[in-house]
Amino acid sequence: MLAVKNLTKTFNTPGGDVMALRDINFAVDRGQFVSIIGKSGSGKSTLLSMLGALDTPTSGSLEVDGVDLAKLSSRQQTSYRAKTIGFVFQQYNLIPNLSALENVMLALEFGGTKPASRRDEATRLLKQVGLDEQEIQRKPTRLSGGQQQRVAIARAIANSPALILADEPTGNLDSETGQKIFDLLHKLSRSKNTTIIAVTHDLDIAGKTDKTFMLKDGKITTKQ
Ligand SMILES: Nc1ncnc2c1ncn2[C@@H]1O[C@H](COP(=O)(O)OP(=O)(O)OP(=O)(O)O)[C@@H](O)[C@H]1O
Ligand SMILES: [Mg+2]
Numbered sequence: 478m479l480a481v482k483n484l485t486k487t488f489n490t491p492g493g494d495v496m497a498l499r500d501i502n503f504a505v506d507r508g509q510f511v512s513i514i515g516k517s518g519s520g521k522s523t524l525l526s527m528l529g530a531l532d533t534p535t536s537g538s539l540e541v542d543g544v545d546l547a548k549l550s551s552r553q554q555t556s557y558r559a560k561t562i563g564f565v566f567q568q569y570n571l572i573p574n575l576s577a578l579e580n581v582m583l584a585l586e587f588g589g590t591k592p593a594s595r596r597d598e599a600t601r602l603l604k605q606v607g608l609d610e611q612e613i614q615r616k617p618t619r620l621s622g623g624q625q626q627r628v629a630i631a632r633a634i635a636n637s638p639a640l641i642l643a644d645e646p647t648g649n650l651d652s653e654t655g656q657k658i659f660d661l662l663h664k665l666s667r668s669k670n671t672t673i674i675a676v677t678h679d680l681d682i683a684g685k686t687d688k689t690f691m692l693k694d695g696k697i698t699t700k701q
Contacts, residue, residue: 478507478639478672479528484537486523486695497523499695501537505688507639508670510663512683515692521676524692525642528674529562530554541640559587563633565643565662565675569625571617577603577628578613581635588636602631606661623654627661634665641665643675647682655679 486498497520505511513521526532527539530546539546541561549557564570571580581599590598603613606627617625626646633641643662647655659675659682666673675686683689691699 478542479505480538480540481528482538482540484524484527484539485535486520486527486532487535497695498527498534501695501697503690503697503700505672505674507672508666509688510666510673510686511675511688511690512686513674513676513690513692514678514680514683519692520695521692522644523695525644525674525676528640529564529642530557560636561639563636563638563641565626565629565633565641565646567645567648569617569622569629569649571625571628571632573617576614576616577608577620577624577631580617580628581632584632584635590636599631599635602635603628606631622650623658626650626654626658630658630661630665634669634671637669639672641671641673641675643673645676645678647677647679652679656682659685 481501481503484498484501485496488495488497501524513524515521527534530549533547546554546557572583575583578596578599581602582595585595585598600613608624608627612620612624617628620628641662647658650658662673662675665671677683688700690697
């Protein structure tokens, strides 16, 4: 489903060029759960933003289902992000003045779900990730970290994306809650054949995914 070929990314900064990614090559099949590990500054977030068409490569290519992301117009890239990708971030990035339910309803709106079915669909998604009737009415500040991340996952899967990109989704959670979030992502990838690429620093978690890429100084050093 995903093919990354000779991908490089260089940032030009006043202090000189930073080679964030150097000649990255890998392929991921549909439904696979891939973890990315590596030290701070090794290029993990840069790689995820390329995969999410949030930034463009300096050279090389990223193909999703045979389509080269760099060849899409900016409008097609926006549509790729909205329809094909679900993002989950370390900081959850929920909208603070909307309830959990409204956060997910908004994502459904962007994805083109009709107004009449948004509430029921958002409720179903939030229950699927383990929130109850009361919790879904609360604003993010009144939910625990693990619950907020569940809302973020419900939002990410709202439009049935083929690919979920998660940047340290459990970085703010205790290890037990983090494990539960990963189990939830795992279940999703199995039940809906969703491809998941998740950055983690937890080696136990990485060991349980289908494939692990280790980044070092912008290069993939191990593929398992
Ligand atoms: N917009 C940018 N401009 C300049 N340099 C950047 C930019 N974004 C990232 N970098 C540099 O590219 C390298 C890789 O950064 P990246 O954010 O991908 O690392 P990371 O592996 O996600 O680290 P962390 O674990 O701390 O999140 C670092 O040296 C970083 O300073
Ligand atoms: Mg990062």
